Amino acid sequence: MSDIFSNQxxxxxxxxxxxxxxGNHGEMTGxxxxxxxxxxxxxxxxxxxxxxxxxxxAAAELYIPVDHVEVG
Known part of the structure; x- marks a missing residue:
């Protein structure tokens, strides 16, 4: 999916x-x-x-500004 955004x-x-x-949702997220x-x-x-x-x-926890692309 990231290649699409890179190219476009x-x-x-x-x-x-x-x-x-x-793994289940919680395991994968962790x-x-x-x-x-x-x-x-x-x-x-x-x-x-x-x-x-x-x-x-993860970024917010480290106080790093985030740009979030919603892919769903």
Whole structure:
């Protein structure tokens, strides 16, 4: 999905793609929060563009401004 936005809006391709497929909703959201949090801390970003709620929550928890694309 992120390739569509990259191509249509000229946004650079994602550097980090977190691929989580199995588990119930709570388990997957928890793993996403954890993984996204590590990426955000590693890159020391000023702002993030996210495509899911877990990404937005992880950034907000670290006080990083968020641009959220709703894909549903």
């Amino acid at each position: 809006f000229g946004i650079p391709r994602c550097d980090n793609i977190i691929d989580i497929h199995c 793993r996403m929060l954890n993984e996204v949090g590590h990426v955000l801390l590693e890159h020391k970003l000023d702002r993030v563009l996210v495509f899911n709620t877990a990404g937005a929550l």
